[in-house]
Amino acid sequence: MTEPVVDAGRVLDLIPVPNRAVREETRAGATILYTPIEWSWWLRALSWLLPVRRERGFALDALGQEVWRECDGERTIEMIVDAFASRHRVRFHEARQAVLQFLRMLSERNLIAMLLDGSEEA
Amino acid sequence: MMIGEPEPQVLAQRIDWLGLGLRVPTDWEIIRHSSNPERGALVFVDRRHERLRVSWTECQKEPDLERLIADFTKAKGLESVGPLWRRADGTLGFAHRVSHGRWATRSVRYHPLERRLVELELYANDERQANELTHSVLESFSTTAEAFGLSAFGLSIAGPAGMELTQADVRPMDVRVELSVVESKLARTRVSVRKMGAADTWFSGDYRALLERQGPTQYYRSFSTTVVREHDALSAQGRERGPFFQRALGQLATLQALVWLCPVDNAVFVVSSSSKARELFDLRSVRVACCASGSCTDEVQRD
Numbered sequence: 056m057t058e059p060v061v062d063a064g065r066v067l068d069l070i071p072v073p074n075r076a077v078r079e080e081t082r083a084g085a086t087i088l089y090t091p092i093e094w095s096w097w098l099r100a101l102s103w104l105l106p107v108r109r110e111r112g113f114a115l116d117a118l119g120q121e122v123w124r125e126c127d128g129e130r131t132i133e134m135i136v137d138a139f140a141s142r143h144r145v146r147f148h149e150a151r152q153a154v155l156q157f158l159r160m161l162s163e164r165n166l167i168a169m170l171l172d173g174s175e176e177a
Numbered sequence: 178m179m180i181g182e183p184e185p186q187v188l189a190q191r192i193d194w195l196g197l198g199l200r201v202p203t204d205w206e207i208i209r210h211s212s213n214p215e216r217g218a219l220v221f222v223d224r225r226h227e228r229l230r231v232s233w234t235e236c237q238k239e240p241d242l243e244r245l246i247a248d249f250t251k252a253k254g255l256e257s258v259g260p261l262w263r264r265a266d267g268t269l270g271f272a273h274r275v276s277h278g279r280w281a282t283r284s285v286r287y288h289p290l291e292r293r294l295v296e297l298e299l300y301a302n303d304e305r306q307a308n309e310l311t312h313s314v315l316e317s318f319s320t321t322a323e324a325f326g327l328s329a330f331g332l333s334i335a336g337p338a339g340m341e342l343t344q345a346d347v348r349p350m351d352v353r354v355e356l357s358v359v360e361s362k363l364a365r366t367r368v369s370v371r372k373m374g375a376a377d378t379w380f381s382g383d384y385r386a387l388l389e390r391q392g393p394t395q396y397y398r399s400f401s402t403t404v405v406r407e408h409d410a411l412s413a414q415g416r417e418r419g420p421f422f423q424r425a426l427g428q429l430a431t432l433q434a435l436v437w438l439c440p441v442d443n444a445v446f447v448v449s450s451s452s453k454a455r456e457l458f459d460l461r462s463v464r465v466a467c468c469a470s471g472s473c474t475d476e477v478q479r480d
Contacts, residue, residue, distance in 0.1 A: 064225035117378055133224070143375040144443040145350050146331055147224065148206040152349040 067133035069169045071126040071158055077166055086115045086123065088166055113164055122157050126167055132158065188313055193328040194219055195342060196291060200317035201229065207329055212342050230298040239287045240294060242269040249283065259304055268315055272304045280304045282311040288320050327354065332372050333466035350374035364454035370465055371447040376438055380445050384411035384436045391447065394418050395432055406467055410437035433460050439467035
């Protein structure tokens, strides 16, 4: 299967949509995101004998929480970056690098999906 | 404004880099840079596209600019090429169509005093816009300055004559430029200017702890509070860490640092120097603008 290619200029038009299966928990001011783990047959068998974890957790720092909250399935990356840049008084390109790096990490961990024009998955 | 009409470009951002000065729109950013004065380039982008490439090459003799352009058009096999124009300052340029229906201008000029050939490649949506913007940028173009000046990446630094840029490390919300000044035949002072943004998310207000984290080889021992541009600052002095015999022989560099938080820029600035010269380098001779970068470069830091 080939990876969908998005024009670099259109990356800002992508809309990060949170994974509905993600469970959010706040502990001592830190947000932890839990995604369910898909068990393989041997893990399922092992779960009869041993306690096997069902979820994988990802802790977010203050900046991560800000960006995560803005991934509401409506805002584009450009809007999120703009808001981040004005909130922290940094240049747009600095904010873009930081936000994109974080969104890539979220995407790699299946916490979000990227949509183009609200329909097509990128 | 009519649909499709290009937005008027306000060249409100001043860029000074290795003796080249120009103005560009505020939303253009440098994404690639070179700190080699002999040969290099600065590449600017707007939010979505590459917009400008300024490249320079050291050239002992003035090249034939017309031939350079002819060779370029021939090598690239350009088809849609606009008329060649020459400005009063000697700049020669032309516009040509590039991919996706966009236009680019390419202009070249030789600066005999600096012995540098400077090329500008600017991209726009149509030929007229490309030409107009190129002329506006060229209008703002300047070279050489007696004193050192650097404006880029949200940093604006003015320094004494003879100061040189040696390295720039640009990361999101953390820009560090390394400069050097020749103090004597044997001694060279290295100056580092660092701007760390989004300070509200990570900076606790402890300047001393921040300085101690600057590097394992740095050892600051005397601290005093001071004021920089109405911001509370910390001034520190120390020396490089090293074995006793090197210290006894005076081979370890003396360190100075000035650190302050600018709440307007939401950034922490660290200006530091490292020198083996006998006399202390005057750190106040390096003027770093803060409070909406670029607006107060003429002010002098005061103790």
